[in-house]
Amino acid sequence: MFASPAKRNGSSRLPVPAAPSQLSRYEGILTAQPQIQRALDWLDVEFVQQPAAQLPFHLCTLLDKVKNTPLREWYAAQALAHGWSRNLLVMQIETRLHDRQGQAVLGC
Numbered sequence: 278m279f280a281s282p283a284k285r286n287g288s289s290r291l292p293v294p295a296a297p298s299q300l301s302r303y304e305g306i307l308t309a310q311p312q313i314q315r316a317l318d319w320l321d322v323e324f325v326q327q328p329a330a331q332l333p334f335h336l337c338t339l340l341d342k343v344k345n346t347p348l349r350e351w352y353a354a355q356a357l358a359h360g361w362s363r364n365l366l367v368m369q370i371e372t373r374l375h376d377r378q379g380q381a382v383l384g385c
Contacts, residue, residue: 328353339366351375 328350329337336356343349352375356366 328357331357335363336366339363339370343370348375
C-alpha cells in the first residue's frame with residue numbers, strides 16, 4: 278500500500294524534536310510570579326461560598342424556578358440557615374414567605 282514518509286526517504290527513524298533551552302524550562306515559573314504574589318496577598322482573606330453553592334443540587338433546581346434573582350438568593354440563604362428540606366422549600370416559595378416575613382401581629 279502506502280509507505281510512511283519515514284520509509285519513503287530511506288530512513289526508518291522519525292525526526293527527533295529539538296531539545297528545549299535551559300531558559301524555557303523555567304519560563305513558566307518566571308511568568309507565574311505575579312499570580313503567586315497576588316495569591317499570597319489574599320491568604321488572610323476568608324472566601325465563603327454563596328448560599329446557593331452550599332445547597333444540595335435538588336434544592337438548587339427548585340430555586341432555579343424562582344425568576345427574580347434577589348428572591349432566589351433570599352430563599353437560598355433562608356434554606357441554608359434553617360436547613361429546609363425540599364418539601365419545606367416548595368411550601369415556603371408557594372406561600373410567598375418573603376411577603377409574610379416580619380408581618381406577624383403581636384397579641385400584646
